[in-house]
Amino acid sequence: MKNLVTSIWQFYVDGFRSMTLGRTLWLIIAIKLFIMFFILRLFFFPNYLNEAAGEGDKEDYVSSELIMRAGR
Template identity: 70%
Template sequence: MKQFILTVWQFYRDGFRSMKLGRTLWLIILIKLFILFFILRLFFFPDFLNQATEGGEKDGYVSHELIERMP
């Protein structure tokens, strides 16, 4: 299994090295991932759980909300 993973890694590594735009493409991919996971999370996904709870009663808050919202 370890040899298989190493072979796959070498295959992709050598493939991207031989590409002319390989490094540029990886840079674009990494920049897009950074924007998606860090920048957008800060602005569009605030941490409601920490704002709604005081101290550390997250489990109680979640269980209360689940019970209250049941149809």
């Protein structure tokens, strides 16, 4: 089992060492993920639950919203 894990690890290490275009593509992917998960989240997806529920009342706020919306 240990030999299998070591050979798989070595396969990927050798593959990443010999990449030329792949490194550029992985860099582009990393930059896009950073933009999507950190930059866009900060500006376009505010934490609505903290604003609406206040401090410490998140459970009560969620349960009351679920009950109100189920009664419609």
